[in-house]
Amino acid sequence: MKNKFSFLNSIQFKISLMLITISTIILICFGIFSYFTNRAKMTNELKYIGEITASQLSKYLVAPIWNIDEGQLNETIRSAMQEKRIYSIIVREKDGKKILKAFKRGKKWELIDSKEENNGKYVIKNKEILFENEKIGLVEVYATLKFVQVELNYLIINIIATMLSINISLFISLFLGMRKIIIYPVKKVMDGIAVIKEGDLSVRFNIKKNDEIGKLTKALDSMLEQLNERANIAYSISSGDLMQDIKLSSEKDILGKALQTMVDNLNGFISELYRAAEQVDAGAKQLSDASLSLSQGATEQAASVQEISSSITEIGSKTKSNANNSYVANQRAISAKNSSKSGVEQMKELTDAINTIIKSSKEITKITKTINDIAFQTNLLALNASVEAARAGKHGKGFAVVAEEVRNLAAKSSNSAKEIATLIENSNKNTSIVNKIAGNTSVALDKINEEVIDVAKFLSEIATSTSEQAQGITYIGQGLDQINIITQNNTATAEESSAASEQLYAQASEMRKLLSRFKIKAESTSL
Known part of the structure; x- marks a missing residue:
């Protein structure tokens, strides 16, 4: 049918x-x-x-x-x-x-x-x-x-x-x-077109006639020659050869114009892509080096923060000891005040108390010197921390604030230590006077009582300042713990960034290798 x-x-x-x-x-x-x-x-x-x-x-x-x-x-x-x-x-x-x-x-x-x-x-x-x-x-x-x-x-x-x-x-x-005249030639053309429809452009009709069918087959053979030529050009383009020169058959050659436009666009695109690959390659290398440097700096910063934290812990311990000593000195000053009222019969106890005060003053002098040294070291560490925070950029802003706070507390500690040293110096002078005029205790008892009251007042202030300093150091320790956590996160982020940069650099290199198989025109660039 x-x-x-x-x-x-x-x-x-x-x-x-x-x-x-x-x-x-x-x-x-x-x-x-x-x-x-x-x-x-x-x-x-x-x-x-x-x-x-x-x-x-x-x-x-x-x-x-x-x-x-x-x-x-x-x-x-x-x-x-x-x-x-x-x-x-x-x-x-x-x-x-x-x-x-x-x-x-x-x-x-x-x-x-x-x-x-x-x-x-x-x-x-x-x-x-x-x-x-x-x-x-x-x-x-x-x-x-x-x-x-x-x-x-x-x-x-x-x-x-x-x-x-x-x-x-x-x-x-x-x-x-x-x-014979029409059907056989037309059938031959139809069979050839069916083969062409399957993608085979090697078909040729070769019908030698001067009639319309002969002219048709000649036109088809010419068209197939052009299509085969265009197919070879397309194959060369697909193989990466973009140096093809496409000639137009006429102004209405849409396929030729499309191939010309495609080759020109691909040349421009590959050139831009190659230049972008070079820029990505260079940028990835710089980013990799910067990430590696940042990772090393973050590691060193974490170690420095750890050392600062240990030093602050030690300072806190000594500050608590200083506060206890100040409290004891204050109690003894109160006792000296009460003892001065007892008169001459308690002079021996007063002498012992004065000796104790002298000894404690020496210890306090040592402690204040230590506090002053610690404050100086803390100030240096805080200064270094500020520098590292500036290098870290936006990730180091919080760390810079904490470092500034540490510097302020260190300055307060230094000032307090100087005040204590001054007070201790005055106490030593007064104690020397008391020791020299011990024989005249009864005459100078009232004056000693007043001096003892002043000493008690000063020692109370020292105890209060020392307590505040201990509390501030505790806050510094907490801030340093937070800085330590942030620094560790920065270290991990820097390591991840370094790994990502290395991967980006490898991918950029691979992309350059892939692009190197394209041959493009000289006016675009040379791959």
């Missing part, structure tokens, strides 16, 4: 059908014309036969009618009806109504006598029978159309047979002729 429908839809069938239809219409028109022409001719011929027969009988029947010779009359009529197309002859009397003699055809077309009128469709010709210009009778000749219709039927059959013969001959001629 598929092949049948394919044939019915073919050009060969359509052209053949069209030509056969035209031929059939022409033959039908010719047949109709021939039919009516022959019919008119046969009818006229029949009329002519009837006219001639009637004219001859009007002459030949004069004697038989005048002589009333029935035998001769019959013989004359029978002789005239030898023409098969004459169906009947009627001889009437001179009135033209009464039948004198009549013959007609029987079922087997034999001649029989008849006294009846003829009914039917006939070609009728009549002629008067004259004798010496006097009418003695009337002869009527009836010619039948039966043989005319038979001949016309034969003519129709011949026309149909001729039409069929011509159509069959025309169809066979067209079928074979078109098959």
Whole structure:
């Protein structure tokens, strides 16, 4: 069924059908014309036969009618009806109504006598029978159309047979002729196009004709040559060769223009991509070095913060000890104050207390010196921490604030230590005076009591300051712990950044290797 429908839809069938239809219409028109022409001719011929027969009988029947010779009359009529197309002859009397003699055809077309009128469709010709210009009778000749219709039927059959013969001959001629001239070349073109549709551009038709099909196949061969050339260019482009020079076939060469645009765009794109890869490569290298340096700095910073934290812990411990000593000194000063009221009898205890004060003052002097040294070291460490925080950028802002706070606390500690040193120095002077005038204790007791009160006041202030300093150092320790956590996070982030930079550098190098396989035009760049 598929092949049948394919044939019915073919050009060969359509052209053949069209030509056969035209031929059939022409033959039908010719047949109709021939039919009516022959019919008119046969009818006229029949009329002519009837006219001639009637004219001859009007002459030949004069004697038989005048002589009333029935035998001769019959013989004359029978002789005239030898023409098969004459169906009947009627001889009437001179009135033209009464039948004198009549013959007609029987079922087997034999001649029989008849006294009846003829009914039917006939070609009728009549002629008067004259004798010496006097009418003695009337002869009527009836010619039948039966043989005319038979001949016309034969003519129709011949026309149909001729039409069929011509159509069959025309169809066979067209079928074979078109098959050789049109169908075979068109089928070859169709088969070639089917192969081209599959992507094979090596097909060539090579039909050497000067007609339209030959020109078509030559155009197709030329088009395939161009397409094959463009395909080779596209293949070279896909292989990385962007140095292709594409020539346009005409201003309407859309494919050529598209290939030109693609090559130009790819050249520009690859050039920009290569330059970007170089920049990424250099940037990744710099970022990798900076990340490595940042990682090392963060590690060193973490170690420094750890050392500072240990030092602050030690300072806190000593500050607490100093606070305890200050408290003890304060209690003893109060005791000295009470003892000074006891008078001379408690001088020995006062002397011992003064010696104790001198000893404690020496210890306090050492402690204040230590505090001063610690404050100096803390100030240096805080200064270094500020520098490292500035290097760390935004990640070191919090650390810079804490470092500044540490410096302030160190300054306070240094000032407090200086004040303590001053107080201790004054206490030592007063104690020396008390020791020198011990013999005059009773006289100077009131003055000693006042000095002891001042010492107690100073020691109370020292205890308060030392307690505040201990609390501040605790805060510093907490801040340093936070700084330590941040520093460790910075270290981890720096290490991750360094690893990512190394990976970025490796990927940039790989991208440059991939781009190096492209060959682009000199005006773009050289890969």
